[in-house]
Amino acid sequence: MTPMRARGWSAAVLAVVCWSGIAVAEPKPEPIDIKPFKDKLTVLKDASGAFYVVTFDHGGVPYIFYGTAKLLYEQPLEGSRSRNGTAWSVSIWAPRLPFPFQGTVEYAKDGTFRTTCTSKLEQGLTVVTGEKATEILDKGKFMTTAVTRRPLLLARDDRGIYYYVDVLSKQYGGNGHRVFIGKKGAMKQIPISDVATDSGGDVFSTKTGDLRLVRNLDQDVRAKVTTTWIKGEKRTELITLDPYMNQPLIYRDLGVYKLHGTICGRE
Helix, strand or coil: CCCCCCCCCCCEEEEEECCCCCCCCCCCCCECCCHHHHHHCEEEECCCCCEEEEEEEECCEEEEEEECCCEEEECCEEEEEEEECCEEEEEECCCCCCCHHHEEEEECCCCCEEEEEECCEEEEEEEECHHHHHHHHHHCEEECCCCCEEEEEEEECCCCCEEEEEEECHHHCCCCCEEEEECCCCCEECCCCEEEEECCEEEEECCCCCEEEEEECCCCCCCCCEEEEEECCEEEEEEEECCCCCHHHHHHHCCCCCCCCCCCCCC
């Protein structure tokens, strides 16, 4: 996942939201047919009882699944991937880590597997064979990533009230903006009814337009992005936060997302 980069905008990004709106069904992870590369998959287990099903031999493209014996999610790959003979290492996006790219799954030349969550947190993985491995591959449900959304905008005021906007990830169609406001662990979604996008930015509208979230970017690219919350005639300047570097806050502490299905942090 890459951070949002606002470039070349001459005016502002404007978001208009209110407390009522049209509910849109959220996309859900979809089944993945593993039959074309089933014979290349290796089943692994960590000390906590979680399972990994992995391969780096399907057309040179790694597949990493993680979950229980019955339900495993495809892992979003991010950052580096390398191969040296039979050995390989794959970086996995793990949004609850201090740096989301620190999650990895590795296969060493000595035939051992391990997973790493930070430079100080790593553990070996045990190869599962026999009937248990066959059961997982035959009866387990293999799904696309459970992370269906990505951060777009994050800000807060001096009272600790957060303002957060996300969108559907490209894999799930993109767009589908949502707005949340509140303190950590108690954020409320504010439904929106219309979205307009042009060279000046994006407008998220409600039927009444009573509440607006405005983000301004100066034409000078060296200037900082400023975020302003506007309610009626009152304007509140907010502290703009980098969504990428604050992913642990977003995916762990804000309470917006209930299911992650990613390594380095159990549900």
